[in-house]
Amino acid sequence: MPDKVLIYSRFPKSLTQRFADRFDLLDTGGRPADEVFAAEEVAQVRALITAGATPLGAAEMDRLPALGAIVCYGTGYDGVDLEAAAARNIAVGHSPGANAAAVADVAVMLMLASTRRLVVADAYVRDGGWAASKPSPLMKPPPSLSGCKVGVYGMGEIGRKIAARVAAFETEVGYFNRTRYDELPYPYFPSLDALAEWCTVLMIAVRASTETTHAVNAELLKKLGPDGHVVNISRGSVIDERALLAALKDGVIAGAGLDVFETEPHAPDELTSLPGVVVTPHVGGNTRESHVAMQACVVANLTAFFAGETLPYQVK
Amino acid sequence: MPDKVLIYSRFPKSLTQRFADRFDLLDTGGRPADEVFAAEEVAQVRALITAGATPLGAAEMDRLPALGAIVCYGTGYDGVDLEAAAARNIAVGHSPGANAAAVADVAVMLMLASTRRLVVADAYVRDGGWAASKPSPLMKPPPSLSGCKVGVYGMGEIGRKIAARVAAFETEVGYFNRTRYDELPYPYFPSLDALAEWCTVLMIAVRASTETTHAVNAELLKKLGPDGHVVNISRGSVIDERALLAALKDGVIAGAGLDVFETEPHAPDELTSLPGVVVTPHVGGNTRESHVAMQACVVANLTAFFAGETLPYQVK
Structure with a gap:
């Protein structure tokens, strides 16, 4: 039996x-x-x-x-x-x-889609705005990824695969992790704060725990600056979702790519109504x-x- | 003056x-x-x-x-x-x-978005389908990129930057170009046909000319197979757009990511009404x-x- x-x-x-x-x-x-x-x-x-x-x-x-x-x-x-x-x-x-490779792929997809405003661009073509020569939502060119500082928060298997992929885009990659790994070719930052001070794009790949809950809060997002983007493929609990919403609305940062949310399967309507976000339904490992x-x-x-x-x- | x-x-x-x-x-x-x-x-x-x-x-x-x-x-x-x-x-x-780096970034973004169905995924969250537990359009998991064969058509500056980025995703990269470059670490295919026979994802980075017009036609798309994707950041003329539309409709290939179209700024309505495509308004170099x-x-x-x-x- x-x-x-x-x-x-x-x-x-x-x-x-x-x-x-x-x-x-x-x-x-x-x-x-x-x-x-x-x-x-x-x-x-x-x-x-x-x-x-x-x-x-x-x-x-x-x-x-x-x-x-x-x-x-x-x-x-x-x-x-x-x-x-x-x-x-x-x-x-x-x-x-x-599922580390599949999740890392989604992280990089969200980084590219957020920085290059893919969802807005796709809708502009699909809804006929481009054909009708309506004012483009992409008129203000975004900064290049090439030369951009990308911080990886959490250097487990997923974080390492994210770092390897992101480095191929001619970016500078740095990381924060509880443990420092001297064998890795990326600069180590001694705290999440220090990483956020340095980087413009923050990739969240840390294992969720009580320690990491709301680690990415209003103060931290501010450090990324107005060209800043945050990508989360870990757990929704790592980001203070209300603080993120306010930061996006007020232009404190430029965009966010989110595969995970605080209360799944609910992504707050106020968040998903913003054009500067790209959202996926926790499908990082879905291959x-x-x-x-x-x-x-x-x-x-x-x-x-x-x-x-x-x-x-x-x-x- | x-x-x-x-x-x-x-x-x-x-x-x-x-x-x-x-x-x-x-x-x-x-x-x-x-x-x-x-x-x-x-x-x-x-x-x-x-x-x-x-x-x-x-x-x-x-x-x-x-x-x-x-x-x-x-x-x-x-x-x-x-x-x-x-x-x-x-x-x-x-x-x-x-603009090679910026264009290559968009190529990889379109590859990821097409293979992981980003536009459909974003809409599922944004429109409340996920929260309402409606049947997911992502129920059938796509194949991983890791191990996937990606063919690069055209090995100029943009093609090389695409290849370097794509290789970081643990894919196999091959290419076809009029000139063979022995210094490149990727296998060379002697024709576009041979490349398409081998690869599942085709990245078009060739310089447009009378020679390349409609080089990607119905017969070629068929070689990519039902998991196939085609990404074009070069010129719309390289793809026979009608053949692509038919291939997508009939499931001959799985998806397409297009930054360029045969008659810009017009992307055919029949094409943009398909969920399996992701489209951007010729913004590859727009950083x-x-x-x-x-x-x-x-x-x-x-x-x-x-x-x-x-x-x-x-x-x-």
Whole structure:
């Protein structure tokens, strides 16, 4: 009999098919397990698959008394209370690096689209403004990327891939990270403040935690200056969204490219009504190959767990 | 008295200001010079500034009997009949490479936006589809760029900068160019056909000429396959626009990113109504720094001409 695995977050069926082939899935559709399944079934659940950003604290863990493994689909695990899990002897796994290239690609896409005002440009052509010789929204040329200072906040696998891509655009790349990596060819800044003082474009690739919540606030955005852009492919919580909105409205910075938001799937209307932003629905890791790689990590973690072994992709 | 210079194409005043400081400009606003200015004035015109794509043939040259220099604003000069100019002893200058980085940036932006469906993604968030949990237009994940074969058609300054940027995305880069450059680290293909057989994403960076007109046709697009994308930042004439439209409609290829069109400023409605395209209004070189660099080439060419010297940026 296949092992039972709870699907804790809301996932499209197309993404869980590969797990259904191996395990007996109890799919909650994102609702509390005990509302969807019988108490006896819930009591037997030893492992679950979750999206890293979905809140999963002590109370939720206690509703699953047999739980031994929390497996995150993706690289993030910020929704999981790691202390609570450790206290209950629950292993936590994720998919490190599996989607790093795909996420870095979206980061660079958002940087280019924000600095070159792609959404406005596309609409100008599509809506017939160009053909009718209406005043162009692109009349004021933006600064070139070439020679521009780009700061990368967070130098994990995604941050490194962002840096490598951005450097190819003849930019200057610098970074801030808790740990300094001397092997990297980019200048290190000792704080996020120092990085923001130096750079014009800020790429957020830091792992979300209580430390990073609202790290990018009004004061920090001001340091980027009126040609400044901020790109976020990490977690919405890293940016104070209200401060960002005010900075964009008041011309404190020029634009923003956002794949993530404070309260997903909600991007504030006031934000999305601004022409100087480009927004995507948390699709950084959404490519065929990265789903395959993330699913492989999930399967490997679950298989090891049910075999009584340490998870190969355990959160440290 | 400053030398008289005719502004032959339609240019925004903001772009010609730097020339007005040095020369006595006769700005036609893109209309025939003899309709706008007195015959005596037109007869004195020895130099003009044009956009490279604006048609400028023998008949137009003959309407300016004193013409000695045609100076293109930008790298292109495909609108200028070089033989007719040579026969009349008219020097032709341009701004080689001045906008190469800015154009390459837009090429890569269009590649990313087309492959990751940015315009559709942005609209899904902006229009509230994501917040309302409406079916996502991005449900089917696209292939990763990482490992993807990208073909660059044309290896001039822009093509090289495109190749360097694209390679940073962990892609395989190959190229076709009339001349093979052994110093380049990318595989060379002996024909555009061979390149298209090999690659999935085709980046058009070739200089427009009668040889390249409709070089990208129905047969060629088919070789890219159903995951294929085509990006054009060169000239609209290189693609058979009707064939591209059919290929996109029929799913012969997946998408296109276009900064240039066959009949600018017109992008066909049938094309712009497709979700699988991303379009920009010929803004590849539109950055502050590249305008400054292009203007410097124009001024240098004109200054040399009026001093009786060879143009420093002469078309070869």
